[in-house]
Amino acid sequence: xxxxxxxxxxxxxxxxxxxxEQQQRMVEAILFAAxxxxxxxxxxxxxxxxxxxxxAIRGLRSLYQGxxxxxxxxxxxxxxxxxxxxxxxxxxxxxxxxxxxxxxxETLAIIAYHQPVTRTEIEEIRGVAVSRGTLDQxxxxxxxxxxxxxxxxxxxxxxxxxxxxxxxxxxESARDLPGLSELRAAGLLESRPPTETGIPMAEPDDxxxxxxxxxxxxxxxxx
Amino acid sequence: xxxxxxxxxxxxxxxxxxxxEQQQRMVEAILFAAxxxxxxxxxxxxxxxxxxxxxAIRGLRSLYQGxxxxxxxxxxxxxxxxxxxxxxxxxxxxxxxxxxxxxxxETLAIIAYHQPVTRTEIEEIRGVAVSRGTLDQxxxxxxxxxxxxxxxxxxxxxxxxxxxxxxxxxxESARDLPGLSELRAAGLLESRPPTETGIPMAEPDDxxxxxxxxxxxxxxxxx
Amino acid sequence: xxxxxxxxxxxPVPDASPDDxxxxxxxxxxxxxxxxxxxxxxxxxxxFEGPLDLLLTLARTQKVDLMKxxxxxxxxxxxxxxxxxxxxxxxxxxxxxxxxxxLAFLKSRLLLPPDxxxxxxxxxxxxxxxxxxxxxxxxxxQVAARLMGRDRLGLNRFQRGAPETxxxxxxxxxxxxxIDLMRAYARLKTRDEFRPYAFDRRxxxxxxxxxxxxxxxxxxxGDWTDLSDFLPDGWDVxxxxxxxxxxxxxxxxxxLARQGTLxxxxxxxxxxxxxxxxxx
Numbered sequence: 020x021x022x023x024x025x026x027x028x029x030x031x032x033x034x035x036x037x038x039x040e041q042q043q044r045m046v047e048a049i050l051f052a053a054x055x056x057x058x059x060x061x062x063x064x065x066x067x068x069x070x071x072x073x074x075a076i077r078g079l080r081s082l083y084q085g086x087x088x089x090x091x092x093x094x095x096x097x098x099x100x101x102x103x104x105x106x107x108x109x110x111x112x113x114x115x116x117x118x119x120x121x122x123x124x125e126t127l128a129i130i131a132y133h134q135p136v137t138r139t140e141i142e143e144i145r146g147v148a149v150s151r152g153t154l155d156q157x158x159x160x161x162x163x164x165x166x167x168x169x170x171x172x173x174x175x176x177x178x179x180x181x182x183x184x185x186x187x188x189x190x191e192s193a194r195d196l197p198g199l200s201e202l203r204a205a206g207l208l209e210s211r212p213p214t215e216t217g218i219p220m221a222e223p224d225d226x227x228x229x230x231x232x233x234x235x236x237x238x239x240x241x242x
Numbered sequence: 243x244x245x246x247x248x249x250x251x252x253x254x255x256x257x258x259x260x261x262x263e264q265q266q267r268m269v270e271a272i273l274f275a276a277x278x279x280x281x282x283x284x285x286x287x288x289x290x291x292x293x294x295x296x297x298a299i300r301g302l303r304s305l306y307q308g309x310x311x312x313x314x315x316x317x318x319x320x321x322x323x324x325x326x327x328x329x330x331x332x333x334x335x336x337x338x339x340x341x342x343x344x345x346x347x348e349t350l351a352i353i354a355y356h357q358p359v360t361r362t363e364i365e366e367i368r369g370v371a372v373s374r375g376t377l378d379q380x381x382x383x384x385x386x387x388x389x390x391x392x393x394x395x396x397x398x399x400x401x402x403x404x405x406x407x408x409x410x411x412x413x414e415s416a417r418d419l420p421g422l423s424e425l426r427a428a429g430l431l432e433s434r435p436p437t438e439t440g441i442p443m444a445e446p447d448d449x450x451x452x453x454x455x456x457x458x459x460x461x462x463x464x465x
Numbered sequence: 466x467x468x469x470x471x472x473x474x475x476x477p478v479p480d481a482s483p484d485d486x487x488x489x490x491x492x493x494x495x496x497x498x499x500x501x502x503x504x505x506x507x508x509x510x511x512x513f514e515g516p517l518d519l520l521l522t523l524a525r526t527q528k529v530d531l532m533k534x535x536x537x538x539x540x541x542x543x544x545x546x547x548x549x550x551x552x553x554x555x556x557x558x559x560x561x562x563x564x565x566x567x568l569a570f571l572k573s574r575l576l577l578p579p580d581x582x583x584x585x586x587x588x589x590x591x592x593x594x595x596x597x598x599x600x601x602x603x604x605x606x607q608v609a610a611r612l613m614g615r616d617r618l619g620l621n622r623f624q625r626g627a628p629e630t631x632x633x634x635x636x637x638x639x640x641x642x643x644i645d646l647m648r649a650y651a652r653l654k655t656r657d658e659f660r661p662y663a664f665d666r667r668x669x670x671x672x673x674x675x676x677x678x679x680x681x682x683x684x685x686x687g688d689w690t691d692l693s694d695f696l697p698d699g700w701d702v703x704x705x706x707x708x709x710x711x712x713x714x715x716x717x718x719x720x721l722a723r724q725g726t727l728x729x730x731x732x733x734x735x736x737x738x739x740x741x742x743x744x745x
Contacts, residue, residue, distance in 0.1 A: 047310030048328040052629035065331060087270030091622075101271040101623040103616030108268055108288055112275045112626060114619030122514060128609035144601060146517025147560075187618045197611040198604075207601045275623035324629055333632050342641040344649070350641070351650035367653060383639055411643045425651045 036069030039078070046075040056096025056186060092191045094182035103189065123153050127162060131184070131196055132208060135166040135177030154178070162187065259292030262301065269298040279319025345376050350385060354407070354416055358389035358400030377401070385410065516564035519546070521599050531600040536592035537575045540568040571595070670700055670710040675717035683727050689739040692718060 036042065045066055050057055062072035076097055080090045088099045101109065119127070126149055129141050141149050157163035166179040180193060190196065202208050259265065268289055273280055285295035299320055303313045306322075314323045324332060342350070349372055352364050364372050380386035389402040403416055413419065513519040523542045524534050547565040550557050574588035586594075616622050674697075682695055692714060693701065700710035718740050721727045731738045 044308075044310035044325065045328055045331055048324045049310075049331055051311040051322060051625060052324055052332060052631070054624045054628035065334065085267075087267035087272075088274045099274065099625060100618070101275050102267065103621040105268055105271040106616070106621035106623070108272055109275055109623050111288075112277075112619075112623050116617075116620060119613075124609045124613060125514075125605055128605050128612055131612065132605065132608060144598075144605060145514065146520075146598070146602065147515030188612055188615045189617065189622055190615075196608070197615070198608045202604055202608065205600075205604070207597075207604045271623070275626045277626040321627065322625075332629055333634050336633060337636050337638050339638045339640050342639045342645070346639075347641055347645050347649040348653055351646045351653065354646060355650055379639075410641075411646060413643070419650075420647060425647055 034067070034069075036067055036071075039071070039074060042066065042070045042072070042075040043078050043082075045070070046072055047079055050079075050090065050097055050099055053098065056093040056098040056182060058096040061096075091189065093186045094192060096182065098186065100189075119156070120153070122147075122150065123156055126153050127157055127180075127184075130157070130163055130178045131180045131193060132199060132202060134179040134193065135169070136179075137169055137175040137177050139175065141178075257291070259290055259294075262294070262297060265289065265293045265295070265298040266301050266305075268293070269295055270302055273302075273313065273320055273322055276321070279316040279321040281318040281320075284319070343376070345373065346379055349376050350380055350403075350407075353380070353386055353401045354403050354419055357402040357416060358392070359402075360392055360398040360400050362398060364401070516543075516561050517598060517602055519543070519561070520564070520595075521602055524599055531596060531603055534596050534599065536595055537572060539595075540572040540575075543568050544572070668703075668706050668709060670697070670706070670713045672713045672716050672720070675710070675713035676720060679714065679717045679721055680726070683721065683740065683742050687742055687744075689730060689741045692738040692740055695740075 037045075046062055049062060049065060059072050059076070062076075063070065066072060076090065083090045083099070086102070087105060088101050091098055091100050106113075122145075125145055126141055129144050130136055133140065133144070138149055138154070154163065158165075160183075161181055162184040163178050164181050166177040168174040169177055184190075185192065199208075260268070269285055272285060272288055282295050282299065285299075286293065289295055299313065306313045308325075310325055310328055311322045312325050313320055316323075345368075348368055349364055352367050353359055356363065356367070361372055361377070377386065381388075383406075384404055385407040386401050387404050389400040391397040392400055407413075408415065513522065520539060520543060523546065524531060524539050526542070527534055527538060529535075544565060547557060547561065571588060571591055575592060577588075579587060618624065678697060679695060693711065695714050695718075696707065696710045700706045715738065718727065718729055718738075722729050722740075722743075725743060727740050728743050729738060729740050
């Protein structure tokens with residue numbers, strides 16, 4: 020607590036970086052203080068010049084192995100999260116989860132496993148139109164965001180999952196989605212043009228209304 | 243993540259309490275996730291029956307000793323806090339560049355050209371009072387400092403420019419400051435008064451004011 | 466009306482369903498439940514997320530791997546379902562009917578010997594693709610369930626409850642260059658040069674002042690009096706002040722003589738000038 024680092028001013032590039040133990044303390048402090056994952060790049064920006072946040076993280080991860088809080092990798096970032104097996108102690112902290120509709124859960128899974136994926140592709144997989152509300156809900160949860168437009172006629176928007184999604188579901192990256200490799204091996208993630216075989220698609224003319232089967236009030240069933 | 247504690251259900255008082263390491267993990271997780279400091283009593287309520295949160299806290303406090311975050315007692319409760327010496331990491335600094343005010347730059351110029359100079363002398367030259375704030379700002383910038391007191395009635399303080407000033411303005415010494423004639427030659431005194439009116443120029447024959455040729459011996463009387 | 470055993474998905478709507486498709490305008494839950502119990506058969510088509518979902522559910526009844534599903538049998542199951550719904554005067558959404566028509570077409574193609582002249586995909590290819598779609602939808606359902614069953618943030622894993630905010634400090638870096646400094650000094654030094662011209666009047670005795678004074682004094686001076694006696698106190702000693710006062714007083718006396726108020730006399734060159742009030 021009484022340590023002072025004369026060389027810890029990020030604006031002083033000429034000082035040698037602090038020893039790795041100090042760097043580890045600094046990374047620990049920054050990650051502990053943040054509610055959302057912090058990327059290695061952000062860490063480097065906030066640490067004194069010359070620090071190696073990736074190395075500090077390696078040390079911290081092993082240090083926190085098996086502890087009540089663990090250092091998780093989430094997308095590009097890192098965050099401390101309480102160990103999953105201790106969730107039962109957290110009744111007071113448990114966040115009321117709005118129960119997602121079946122349509123929303125399926126749509127989310129399709130986006131996660133097929134990303135980047137267009138709305139038409141989602142509809143082709145589910146066999147029904149995707150209601151505007153379903154996508155809106157996923158976007159509002161910050162689990163899904165718009166990706167790049169597809170370079171096909173009409174330049175349709177694509178959807179991808181976010182870092183918040185990874186964080187929520189405890190995934191290091193979208194590559195770690197459960198069963199992803201099996202699905203890929205089974206050829207179930209390949210998109211085939213739907214017109215090829217002429218299977219009818221339930222595609223209402225009214226895109227935004229869509230999905231007459233899911234009344235909007237059904238989106239959030241009470242838990 | 244795979245640990246399971248069959249004995250960790252707080253509602254099952256007949257099971258023996260989990261080992262102290264587990265209790266420590268539990269307390270660690272609870273304190274991490276809590277929005278406010280948690281008291282030993284609250285911990286005891288949330289932990290499985292028979293746990294000793296005070297003991298777990300002792301263990302955790304020594305575990306976090308000297309780390310980037312420390313376990314601190316706050317009132318009745320305990321909470322993780324960033325180590326005091328790392329507080330600087332919790333700030334990001336944005337640097338805003340602003341021009342010095344006219345009053346400040348004029349005052350600075352007078353001090354640079356006339357040092358050591360008293361406040362009254364500065365005011366005489368500027369023709370207006372010098373606000374305390376202006377001098378304070380220059381002193382805070384470390385461009386100006388107090389010199390020796392003048393050996394005149396009242397022993398007024400004098401002001402001189404500093405090494406930092408010379409550094410910032412790229413001068414080897416205040417003697418390098420260009421004189422009025424040089425300023426004029428440099429086109430800095432464009433609006434030269436019409437000479438045909440015979441109005442006398444501020445020229446060296448005026449003892450007090452004169453100074454394109456600052457008497458050199460006057461400059462660093464103090465150094 | 467017997468309950469159709471072979472079409473398990475045509476089932477009474479649960480009492481709690483808020484979606485009163487039959488148009489019972491009452492909110493009395495008991496009355497609704499009673500009437501529904503009497504009518505007994507309302508199809509829960511809304512429970513399906515479209516025809517593909519219904520097909521997938523029907524396919525499960527075949528109790529085989531989806532890869533080995535009999536699409537022909539599935540098509541028949543679907544058509545029976547739609548027929549049943551029609552008998553029960555249940556209005557199916559258009560896409561269910563479109564699917565029914567397509568499956569009837571597929572069924573006929575599957576039953577007939579292949580037509581080498583036919584364009585487009587073969588019946589087997591169409592059936593295979595349908596099986597693929599069902600399998601893919603099924604796979605998505607399964608991974609969705611696995612996803613939702615993970616250790617989720619806010620349910621099993623928790624973030625720091627009291628995150629420490631990063632304060633953004635603003636530091637101002639004051640900028641001034643040598644040129645600013647020199648310009649400021651130049652401005653100060655040249656400001657004096659532009660001060661409006663003002664003559665130093667400290668030692669100047671104006672003709673107006675002399676006129677005023679003479680007008681007052683000359684009334685008492687009936688006799689010839691030396692001009693120098695009219696100089697004001699303090700102006701008759703020091704050189705420059707005396708010169709100024711003398712000149713002004715002399716000029717004033719000339720003016721008053723011109724006006725006919727007084728007379729001036731000088732006996733000789735450089736001899737004293739004397740004045741007196743002009744006798745009337």
